[in-house]
Amino acid sequence: MATEEKEPLRFVTDRMLGKLSTWLRILGHDTVYAAEIKGKSVGGEEDEDKALVAFAEHEARILLTRDKNLASSASNKGAQCVQIKTEDVMEQLKELLLHNVNINLEPVPARCSECNARIRKVEEGEEEILKEKSYVPTSMVGKCDFWVCEGCGRIYWEGSHWRDMRERLRQLR
Ligand SMILES: [Zn+2]
The missing domain is CATH 3.40.50 (Rossmann fold)
Structure with a gap:
């Protein structure tokens, strides 16, 4: 293909x-x-x-x-x-x-892994929506970028989870 x-x-x-x-x-x-x-x-x-x-x-x-x-x-x-x-x-x-299916091998903050909707960056002044989610570590707020799903509202951030995924993907190459 x-x-x-x-x-x-x-x-x-x-x-x-x-x-x-x-x-x-x-x-x-x-x-x-x-x-x-x-x-x-x-x-x-x-x-x-x-x-x-x-x-x-x-x-x-x-x-x-x-x-x-x-x-x-x-x-x-x-x-x-x-x-x-x-x-x-x-x-x-x-x-x-x-199979020559050219999939990306870098995690990109583009899509919700739960519902497939687009995710967008949480802007300054919107931190309130982070506090509503108990799974968001408050210690991270203000220290890294967050994304929010436009479909289901799930919050994503660049944490150890993504580093781990990058490592696993590197092993595929
Ligand atoms: Zn979603």
Whole structure:
């Protein structure tokens, strides 16, 4: 799969790939997880596999799946699809690279890993929204940058968590 465009690649993942979805979002990729599209209009398809293929085609997303049958039916229909063979999420990212799927390998504060909505920087004077969240360490407020999800309101900041992720990603290269 040759991908030259500068825009981050967009994905839709099957139900086996929840963790991979989270990682792709952390890397800035717009990623819809199968469990989250149920109920959304996907061309009136009742069968989830068919719905996933239709959704991938309709939104021009790359379908990622652990399911061999789903992968072949997607390919037959002309949808972009990668069959993932491993279980470990780091191995799965490596598989994408081996398929020449040019995923970013730097965590970028662009997308909420919970809900896939855009996140934006918390501006000066907005610190109140940080205090509303009990999981935000007050000692960090004013010392580093924070981001807020425009969808669900989750707060993100550059802490040890991101350093750890960077380290794991470095090992993939
Ligand atoms: Zn969110």
